Amino acid sequence: MGTGAKHRLVFVDRLLATLVHLRHAITHDVLACWFGVDRSTITRAIGEVRPLLAERGCTASPGVRLRTLAEVVDHLGGKTGIIDGTEIRVRRPAVGRKDRDTFISGKSRQNAVKTMVVTDADGRVLFCSPTRPGSCADITHARQLGLVKLLADGPTVEVLADAGYQGLGAQTGGRVVTPPHRKFKKNAPDWYEEMYERQRKAHSSRRIRVEHGIAHLKNWRALARHLGRREHISHTVQAVAVLLSHQQTADLIPARQV
Known part of the structure; x- marks a missing residue:
């Protein structure tokens, strides 16, 4: 010492x-x-x-912090959670690195890393996962984090997700809810198009809060585009999530007291 x-x-x-x-x-x-x-x-x-x-973990309520995905699932027992993946641009790896292409996102065609964000039904951030290279699919990332096993063996939780997670519903006993599959790819009848759009918009309006949570995360300039070392990005994402969740919880306390 x-x-x-x-x-x-x-x-x-x-x-x-x-x-x-x-x-x-x-x-x-x-x-x-x-x-x-x-x-x-x-x-x-x-x-x-x-x-x-x-x-430190994300603040779910005063005195309650969630550090792992298992703790988040237990906290959401009987409630609704929302998950989504988001990408953060990073610097391109040096020439000659064998994993150089793994950071190229298939969605944005840019060098990026990906993290899975979990919020509650009100859009408050509960968890941000360690990052993965941008080429990793959303559903693959969720499986690697053990989300399927946690939902299948844990408490009853409804998890809203976008089309990138289609397939998890069957593996979790219907606990992951995704947009409806499109049954007609060509020459769909008018009645089906109207029903499909109505169902899709209803699902999108329920999960829009996670987009708001991600937008609040991206307001922190360190996540708008990461210019530092890629090995530090996981700690950066989780540190910002911790600070944001604490701020969101603190903002709710005066409103409840009134």
């Missing part, structure tokens, strides 16, 4: 520098000028604080 280099920034300043970096994507050089320290000091401070924030 007490050995090694001493911090020139107290913990509060290190935390503040990390929050400013996540919220506004301020570079380490600028933060170093603001705090009157070397750039490496800011880099070390953010590298220490960011994992601590990520490990």
Whole structure:
């Protein structure tokens, strides 16, 4: 204890520098000028604080934090949750790396990583998964996270999802609800087109809150486009989710008291 280099920034300043970096994507050089320290000091401070924030877990209610997907499923027992995948642009891997093409998203045709976001029916963020390369499909990512087993063996939960998760409903006993399959690909009768559009819009209006939650996440500049190292993006995503969920929960407390 007490050995090694001493911090020139107290913990509060290190935390503040990390929050400013996540919220506004301020570079380490600028933060170093603001705090009157070397750039490496800011880099070390953010590298220490960011994992601590990520490990705190999303705030579901005052005093209740959710750190794993299993805890989220238990918390949603008897309620409705919404899942969706979102992509974050990253820098292209260097030439010659064997996994260079795995980061190319089939949807946006750009270098990106993907995370699965879980919200409640009101759009409050409950969980953000570790990131995967952009070429990973949404349904594959959900299976790798163990969502199928958690829903099949856990409490009764209704999970709303988009068409990218079609197939999970049969594997989870109908607990994952996706848009209806289109039965007629060509020359569909008018009555079917009208019914299909009505069902699709009804489902979309129920799961739109997860899009709002993702939009709030992307308001943090660190997630609009990640320009740092890709190995840090999982901690960045989860740290932002933790801070956002705490803010969303704090905003609800005065309204309930009134």
